[in-house]
Amino acid sequence: MTAPAPPRPSPGRRRRSADEVRAAVLETTARLLLEDGISAVTFDRVARAAPASKATIYKWWRSPGALAAEAYFAHVEERLRFDSTGDVEHDLRTQLRAFVALLLRPEVGKAIAHLVGAAQDDPDLARAWSENYSRDRRRLAVDRLTEARDAGQIRRDVDPQVVVDQLWGACYHRLLLPDEPLTPAFADALVDNLGRGILAPCPRVPPRAPA
Incomplete structure (x- = not known):
């Protein structure tokens, strides 16, 4: 059985640059940190809320704590x-x-x-x-x-x-x-x-x- 083709992106929707994704991740992380505390900063939750690929987040930050610290500074x-x-x-x-x-x-x-x-x-x-x-x-x-x-x-x-x-x-x-x-x-x-x-x-x- 042939797997269904992946959905095509909506017309007019462009792919975000790496800088835009990083900025979105930091902004989302800062919001989670300030609203719910450091326990709320997990790679799973940030990836869903940003949204962003969890693999990309793992590539940029070694731990959720490291991400939280950088987000706070930003x-x-x-x-x-x-x-x-x-x-x-x-x-x-x-x-x-x-x-x-x-x-x-x-x-x-x-x-x-x-x-x-x-x-x-x-x-x-x-x-x-x-x-x-x-x-x-x-x-x-x-x-x-x-x-x-x-x-x-x-x-x-x-x-x-x-x-x-x-x-x-x-x-x-x-x-x-x-x-x-x-x-x-x-x-x-x-x-x-x-x-x-x-x-x-x-x-x-x-x-x-x-x-």
């Missing part, structure tokens, strides 16, 4: 630009407020917490998170701080990498361990404390010898 990339106005305090405050505002969106904060947690057991997700998101975000901040250091706006002995950990790391800490609230006021306090320092201008007291 979703927030434009929203987290790091502007350079010439005033480093203003730029840090503006960028940190924007970051906190993003984390305070319930679906986004929940997605980030899921991604960070899942990355502990999924090396492909961890690699994708670093390569597609956190490493580039860190580089943008370090470059802006280095520019400010070269312009004499911060001390020469300041390590920009540590400053990134102090500011953005503190926001991640409050997101993942919500003992204290994550708020725009917290973002301002971080910049204030960092800019002013926490040690009072008093004479240094030598440590006491042990009894």
Whole structure:
């Protein structure tokens, strides 16, 4: 018995390019991640919803976690630009407020917490998170701080990498361990404390010898 011929494509319907398919997969994945959490991101579900070939998705991403990480980055990339106005305090405050505002969106904060947690057991997700998101975000901040250091706006002995950990790391800490609230006021306090320092201008007291 002869198998039936496959249906012909509808007139006027063209084949999508690889870039269009990839964009559709990332957009669909971001929607699933933000609406239903990382457990909703499976190759089967994304392939049906995109729609796209599951074989193509397997070719482009090593795991659903890696796909979820890249989709998240594509979703927030434009929203987290790091502007350079010439005033480093203003730029840090503006960028940190924007970051906190993003984390305070319930679906986004929940997605980030899921991604960070899942990355502990999924090396492909961890690699994708670093390569597609956190490493580039860190580089943008370090470059802006280095520019400010070269312009004499911060001390020469300041390590920009540590400053990134102090500011953005503190926001991640409050997101993942919500003992204290994550708020725009917290973002301002971080910049204030960092800019002013926490040690009072008093004479240094030598440590006491042990009894």
